Amino acid sequence: MRSRILLSVVLVAMIALLYACSGRPTDQPAAVGDPSPAVTSSPSAGSASHRAQGTAGSQTYGTSPASKPKAGTGASKVTTHTATQTPAGQPPVKPPTPAPPAGPLRFGPIVPGTSYGPAIDISPDRRAFTLTFDALQIEVGNGEQTPAIVSRSYPLVVPLTGAARKATVEFHASGFIFADEDTTATLTLAVNGYQSVKTWSPDIEDDFVQTLRLPATPNSYRLSVSLQLRQRSGKPESTGHLDVVSIDAQIV
Numbered sequence: 001m002r003s004r005i006l007l008s009v010v011l012v013a014m015i016a017l018l019y020a021c022s023g024r025p026t027d028q029p030a031a032v033g034d035p036s037p038a039v040t041s042s043p044s045a046g047s048a049s050h051r052a053q054g055t056a057g058s059q060t061y062g063t064s065p066a067s068k069p070k071a072g073t074g075a076s077k078v079t080t081h082t083a084t085q086t087p088a089g090q091p092p093v094k095p096p097t098p099a100p101p102a103g104p105l106r107f108g109p110i111v112p113g114t115s116y117g118p119a120i121d122i123s124p125d126r127r128a129f130t131l132t133f134d135a136l137q138i139e140v141g142n143g144e145q146t147p148a149i150v151s152r153s154y155p156l157v158v159p160l161t162g163a164a165r166k167a168t169v170e171f172h173a174s175g176f177i178f179a180d181e182d183t184t185a186t187l188t189l190a191v192n193g194y195q196s197v198k199t200w201s202p203d204i205e206d207d208f209v210q211t212l213r214l215p216a217t218p219n220s221y222r223l224s225v226s227l228q229l230r231q232r233s234g235k236p237e238s239t240g241h242l243d244v245v246s247i248d249a250q251i252v
C-alpha cells in the first residue's frame with residue numbers, strides 16, 4: 001500500500017517537473033499549434049515557430065504598403081489654379097481699351113445751305129471760318145406794296161470736334177441796316193438755345209456786327225440767323241432794308 005502511494009507521488013513529481021521544464025503553467029492546456037515539448041525543432045522550423053509567435057503575440061501600427069509612396073517618388077502635390085469666374089451665358093469681361101488722345105478743338109466739315117448763295121472759307125487749322133452771302137436780305141416799301149412784317153432766316157449746322165477744353169466759340173453776324181422814321185428792324189442770332197437779339201429804332205442807317213459767345217465743346221452747333229422788318233401800323237409807304245453780309249466763327 002505504501003509502495004503504491006510512493007509511486008503515485010513520484011509520478012506526480014515527475015509530471016510537475018516536466019511541465020516546469022517546458023515553461024507552461026501546469027494548470028493551462030497547450031494552445032493549438034504550439035510545438036510539443038517532446039519535439040525537437042529544426043532551425044527552419046524554429047524560425048517559422050518564432051515568426052508565428054511574433055505575429056500572434058504582437059501588433060504593429062503604421063502605414064500599410066498601399067498607402068506608402070513608391071521608392072523614388074515624393075508625396076503627391078496639389079496645385080490650385082485661380083481663375084476669374086464669369087456668370088453663365090455672358091462673355092468674359094475684357095479690360096477697356098484706352099481711347100487715343102483727342103486733338104485740339106476744330107470745326108468739322110461744314111455744308112452751307114444753297115439759299116442766298118453763301119460761300120465758305122475755312123482757315124488751315126480749322127479753328128475759324130467765314131460764310132459770305134450774296135442775298136441774305138429783306139426790304140419793305142421802297143415804292144412797292146409789301147406786307148407790314150417781312151422776315152427771313154438762314155439755318156446752318158456747324159460741327160465741332162476734338163478734346164473738351166476750356167474754350168469759347170464766337171459767332172459774328174455782319175451787315176447793314178436802314179430804317180426810316182416809321183420802320184423798326186430786329187436781328188436774332190441763335191445757337192443751341194443761346195440767343196443774341198438786336199432791335200433798331202426807327203430812323204437808323206448803319207453797319208453792324210452782332211456777336212454771340214458760348215462754351216466750346218465737342219458738339220453740333222445749330223446756328224440760325226433771322227431778319228425782320230416791321231412797318232408802323234397805317235404807314236404802308238414806310239421803307240426799310242436789312243441784310244447780313246457774312247457770318248464769322250472762331251474758337252478762342
